[in-house]
Amino acid sequence: MSENCYHCGQIIAKERISFDEKIFCCNGCKSVFEILNINNLGNFYELNKRSGIRPNEDNISQFDYLDTPEIFNNVTDFSEGNTSLVTFKIPVIHCSSCIWLLESLHTLNENINYSQVNFTRKNVQISFNHNELKLSDLAKFLTNLGYKPVINLETADKKEETFDKTLVIKLAIAGFAFGNGMFFSYPEYAADIMGTTDYYWENYKHLFRFIMFLLATPVVFYSASDYFKSAWFGSKNKIVNIDVPIVLGILMLYGRSIYEVLTNYGAGYFDTLCGLLFFMLLGKLFQKRTYSALSYDRDYKSFYPIAVTKVDFAGKQENILLSDLRIGDRIMVRNQEIIPVDAILINGEGNIDNSFITGESASIPKKAGDKIFAGGKQVGSALELEVIKTVNQSYLTQLWNKEAFKKYETGLDTLTNEISKYFTFIILGITLIAGIYWAQIDFEKMFQVVAAILIIACPCALALSAPFTFGHVMRILGRNKFYVKDTLTIEKISKIDTLVFDKTGTITHHKKSNINFEGNEMAEFDLKNIKSLLKNSNHPLSKSLYEFLAMEDEYFPVENFREIPGKGYEAEVRGNLYRIGSAKLVGLDSKNLETAVHISRNEVYLGKYIFENEYREDLNALFKTLSDHKIHILSGDNSSEELKLRAMIPNVTGMAFNQSPEDKLNYIKHLQDANQKVAMFGDGLNDAGALKQSNVGIAVADDTNSFTPSSDVIMSGEKLVGFEKYLKFCKDAMSIVKITFAISFMYNIIGLSFAVTGHMSPLFAAILMPISSISVVAFTSVATWWRSAKYFKINN
Secondary structure, three states, X not given: OOOEOOOOOOEOOOOOEEEOOEEEOOHHHHHHHHHHHHOOOOOHHHHOOOOXXXXXXXXXXXXXXXXXXXXXXXXXXXXXXXXXXXXXXOOOOOOHHHHHHHOOHHHOOOOEEEEEXXXXXOEEEEEEEOOOOOHHHHHHHHHHOOOXXXXXXXXXXXXXXXXXXXXXXXXXXXXXXXXXXXXXXXXXXXHHHHOOOOHHHHHHHHHHHHHHHHHHHHHHHHHOHHHHHHHHHHHHOOOOOOHHHHHHHHHHHHHHHHHHXXXXXXXXXXXXXXXXXXXXXXXXXXXXXXXXXXXHHHHHHHXXXXXXXXXXXXXXXXXXXXXXXXXXXXXXXXXXXXXXXXXXXXXXXXXXXXXXXXXXXXXXXXXXXOEEOOOOEEOOOOEEEEEOOXXXXXXXXXXXXXXXXXXXOXXXXXXXXXXXXXXXXXXXXXXXXXXXXXXXXXXXXXXXXXXXXXXXXXXXXXXXXXXXXXXXXXXXXXXXXXXXXXXXXXXXXXXXXXEEEEHHHHHEEEEEEEEEEEEOOOOHXXXXXXXXXXXXXXXXXXXXXXXXXXXXXOOOOEEEEEEEOOOEEEEEEOOEEEEEEOOOOOOOOXXXXXXXXXXXXXXXXXXXXXXXXXXXXXXXHHHHHOOOOEEEEEOOOOHHHHHHHHHHOOOEEEEEOOOOHHHHHHHHHHHHHOOOOEEEEEOOOOOHHHHHHOOEEEEEEOOOOOOOOOOOEEEEHHHHHHHHHHHHHXXXXXXXXXXXXXXXXXXXXXXXXXXXXXOOOHHHHHHHHHHHHHHHHHHHHHHHHHHHHHHOOOOO
């Protein structure tokens, strides 16, 4: 007696696997069963006994070529140590359950570290242990789960995707059926209007009705297939999404039309149904175009202008945009800086922390000639690298948005989802009540009323309002050198009530300081060594001192570089151990209240450089405009400039000096414990912990690579004094979103009123659907432009 697989329902022919008192035909089916039951989704099998996908093992060897070194290097995004990252194109990703399953791969295979789905691009990025799991085996594993990856030259070369014409084809079919359906139904409408019997219609009406049925059927089952899939897969995961009412309306009109034709009661609603789906797909196409325009990860290639230090063969440094970098250029990466491109190490001792990419904190040593991947962070002395791959800034931004650096806070996106969920149940309830009422009053009209309610109630405009508004705001902010990580950050900025500023390098210029040396005159030998060492640090005082030492820019190898957080750093240059930093670092117990960099050589104190910081212009005006916010100042320096700061910021709430990176983080946490919404301003690298802890971390960058995963915003230092404009614009954006919510609700309320009372046809309801979305987009475009023009006079 033949047996059937519990998951896919097919006859077991090759392999019989017993698990949990059930029989499976392969490990793929067994694995899907396991993960479904672990997450309490066992009702999958109750909903559809034959819905599983059976892996096709006949062509499973087709992926063996992926293990060829040349192919492996071309396909993978990253490969270092035990970890590789690969992005697979998987066209069959179609719903939230697919996303959930593909992002749970680590629970099925211990050699998979994590997986992240990009739904709009239909791909999944997977981090895996390539020593334990071959790339070909990973592709087979996905195939066994029913998600066969598409690997070809286009996906391997990471080319831009071509436009998906499927929706356009579905729209064209619906339009063709709608036009011809109206043509074949015209004789019946004309006969009804004139009240006469047409001989031609009486003899051919059955043929005409059958043609209309043939026209409508592919529209229902092909053109509207996305609505059916969405509703079905949502129901499998116990989610009643916004497509459920639409599907019910389509099926009701289609079924009623077939009934009328078969019983010769009437011509049905085939023409209306085709027109309804035509206008609904027209609205869907508009929404898709809108979302494509707001595809941030695609636009990020030119979104954030990361600066990088380019070095010529004479050793001269120049800060250029990352987008201007070319293969063969040489760049310098300092301690704690992110490597922006794939490169070959030319000079320096590489100690690469790839936690930004892999999530693992282990550092990997590198020597001259080794390849270094974009996204790694150098820990140690400065490196000179040669660029070997063109810049893919969208890859860096994907890292910026990586799951590990997200701050989990609910916002309007969550609110929209909750509203949509309850909205669907409310609409179904209204539909049921209206259906019962009209069934007693006018049974024929009941079908039109119910269909109109189900169609008009779709909250498409509601779902579109927040992402489109925030997307437009992000672009305007970016053009004005205020780069926001995601849309939720805009909402968080609007709620900020406390502002914490780091002093050095944030409210001060890192290149503009009055510097005086105190100590014995240093020999040129030491000055050149010190300048070589200063080049390795990204600290604002080190950069200022590097610029101050006016001598020929010679670079000597730096060995055993070590940074001591909050104190300074040490290293060997030409056989001498130098320490640069605080008084404690060089063995002094100085109580002088001054900003100074102390230097020692081989445990012998050489002297100190005393800094008189120059603050950014118009800071007094900035802090006056922020009078309704609590202002805090943090500094790793001593309190020598406290009086100057209090005069500059009369409304300051608190100040703290001699703060280590950990002290700054705890300071932020203490404010948050008092229910304050905190925005932290720092240099992006030395304040990484405090930036991540804050509600909104803002990295203030001048001309350096301040790309950091810890920040939510990266803003140009020259724009800091105008921060109040960005703050107000974000608050205005929230008001605009709330107004669009009101417009969407008003549209639904008015539309429902007409539909429930029987004054709206399903076709007219379908026409209003795209009109509502267009009105929301038009309003938010005009509103955001109008508000931005108030704050940003140029480049808005």
